[in-house]
Amino acid sequence: MKTPATPPNEAERLLSLRQSGLLEFDNRQPYDRLTRLAKRLFNVSVAMVNLIDERTQIAKSVDGAVPAVLPRSVSFCGHTILQPEPLVVNDARDDSRFVDNPLVAHENGVRFYAGIPLRLPDGAVVGSFCVVDQTPRDFSAQDLAALSDLAALAEDEFAASCAATTDELTGLINxxxxxxxxxxxxxxxxxxxxxxxxxxxxxxxxxxxxxxxxxxxxxxxxxxxxxxxxxxxxxxxxxxxxxxxxxxxxxxxxxxxxxxxxxxxxxxxxxxxxxxxxxxxxxxxxxxxxxxxxxxxxxxxxxxxxxxxxxxxxxxxxxxx
The missing domain is CATH 3.30.70.270 (Reverse transcriptase/Diguanylate cyclase domain)
Structure with missing residues (x-):
């Protein structure tokens, strides 16, 4: 299994993530709408909006039966944040990076993955919008464009959260x-x-x-x-x-x-x-x-x-x- 590498700007990336407040801000509703739509649109078992902190992958929203928190070392999204373009894995068992990954190796493991890196307004890549399935599949250019559009909407929500300076629950400064x-x-x-x-x-x-x-x-x-x-x-x-x-x-x-x-x-x-x-x-x-x-x-x-x-x-x- 290939463990995700550490981005060269990791310290700056983590600082941007923490200062954004996304790890604490618990308004999942707009992201839940997007993951529900993605799951139905692509007919997959799981759709997620994830954040990647120092050691873990944290689901901002998940539609499907997967843990909300995973070790970064085994996450597919840990690889997605390393590149500017989307990551598509048509069959994880035919990919040397993931074939022996514990998320893949069991009977109902991950076979298909497509993820779009998600950025904050300052350009820091802090997570991904991904769809996952238990069967191998192709993912067309049209599919990739549609997933990218949904990811752009998630980034819009990131930007709105980052611009806010008031805590939604208490009304105090955040x-x-x-x-x-x-x-x-x-x-x-x-x-x-x-x-x-x-x-x-x-x-x-x-x-x-x-x-x-x-x-x-x-x-x-x-x-x-x-x-x-x-x-x-x-x-x-x-x-x-x-x-x-x-x-x-x-x-x-x-x-x-x-x-x-x-x-x-x-x-x-x-x-x-x-x-x-x-x-x-x-x-x-x-x-x-x-x-x-x-x-x-x-x-x-x-x-x-x-x-x-x-x-x-x-x-x-x-x-x-």
Whole structure:
């Protein structure tokens, strides 16, 4: 089996994928429409829109009985992202790259594959639109053109997601918006010699809420946290859902001591919320704060330090339980 090679621009490709928010943004509906159409149009067993991260192939949408996550090392799409043109494999058992691939080798394994590389607006190839079947087949130029048209529609959805700066579920600024606004805020704070402090938050035991009460209740917990952030902080503070159960607040013209006082107030508001008992779960969170060093700091290091402090609190909270 030939393992997919690593693109020469892998670091830049992965950075674009992460900054796009596509790994966290869970709106599958437009992609589901495309995969349903592809499966019916080409009469195949599986149609997928995939993203390829460092080690895995992640289905943004899948119509068919295949896992949503696969190791990148065995994925056909890992090969597709290496070339600008489509990858068509008429019979995987006659192709030296795939004949002994575990996805091919079993009785009902992959025989036919056709994939189109998918790009972000900045040109980074982050995944593929593919159709798969359990029988060998030809794929005409007309078929390839139709699949390419569907892939272009998927790329349009990528572009719309990348352009958005608001988290659809909570209405807070999303990861992409934070990266844009944080750079602007840093520039302004430097120019005015004002302090700027970041608070990084992570909900405790959020997975347990999803596992025990279902994802709809998990969504309610995320929205409740967003509303508490809005009620606790100033309109001039940047409120962010960075991804998953991670939140952040960018405190304008505020030093670390002022941010600490503000976070204590948020802690009190969360405790009052839990006392209402209107949900089967309670909100708890860990946090860390870090004031930006205008002389030696940079955005990436700033985020890492706030995250490190948050994780330290999370470990203490876990040990105390």
């Amino acid at each position: 990861r992409r918006g934070f990266n844009q606004f944080a750079a602007f805020a840093l520039s302004g704070a430097r120019r005015r010699a004002e302090p700027l402090t970041l608070a990084w938050m992570d909900l405790d035991r959020f997975k347990q809420i999803n596992d025990r009460f279902g994802h709809s209740e998990g969504d309610e917990a995320l929205k409740a946290m967003a509303n508490l952030l809005r009620s606790a902080f100033r309109e001039t503070d940047l409120l962010v859902r960075y991804g998953g159960d991670e939140f952040a607040v960018l405190f304008a013209d505020t030093d670390e001591q002022g941010a600490w006082i503000a976070m204590q107030y948020l802690t009190e508001q969360v405790a009052k919320f839990n006392q209402t008992g209107s949900h089967p779960w309670t909100l708890t969170f860990s946090w860390g704060i870090c004031e930006f060093d205008h002389h030696h700091g940079d955005l990436e290091q700033w985020l890492k330090e706030a995250d490190r402090k948050m994780f330290s609190m999370k470990q203490k909270n876990s040990a105390a339980r």
